[in-house]
Amino acid sequence: MLIAEVSKKFDLSQDTLRYYERIGLIPRVNRNKSGIRDYTEEDCRWVEYIKCMRGVGLPVEILIEYVGLFQQGDETMDARKELLIEQRKQLKTRMEDMKNVLERMDYKIARYEQTIVEKEKTLNRPQN
Structure with missing residues (x-):
């Protein structure tokens, strides 16, 4: 799948996809004979995963670390799991904070x- 198709499929700009690849958020994408990025299904799964994680506010640095650990193989499973557990804990805290703000806004409205x-x-x- 070409970068234009991936861009449209995931609603991300081509520049964003190139940036994600350049900084290591997604593994290096293979190129076709013309030198154009040719995304595989696995590449697309990475794009989808990163978009999802960024969408809930996970920091780029954490995701770069996660991808790097993943690329090192199965011996990093525990480290990846711990990283995700910590991020999940932080996400739950943010969700509780947002819930409180939402309740306050509802009250004000x-x-x-x-x-x-x-x-x-x-x-x-x-x-009269």
Whole structure:
């Protein structure tokens, strides 16, 4: 699959895909006879994985470390697992923080709605 197709499939710019490859977020992609990147299914799985992890805020540095460990082979499984456990813990904390902010926003919105309704009632009240 050519870079333009991968870009469209995953809604990532071609520049982003090249950048991910250059910094080691995705393993080096093979090229066809014309020198154009030719993504395999496995390459696409890496793109999908990285997009997913970046989408929830995992730092680039952590993902580079993870990919590097993966490329070293099975002897790094424990290290990869620990890395993911730590990131999962941090993600859960961020999710709880976001939940609290969402509740606070809901409260504020409800207060604004209540104030607006009360103000409209006052403005629409017949004057004697």
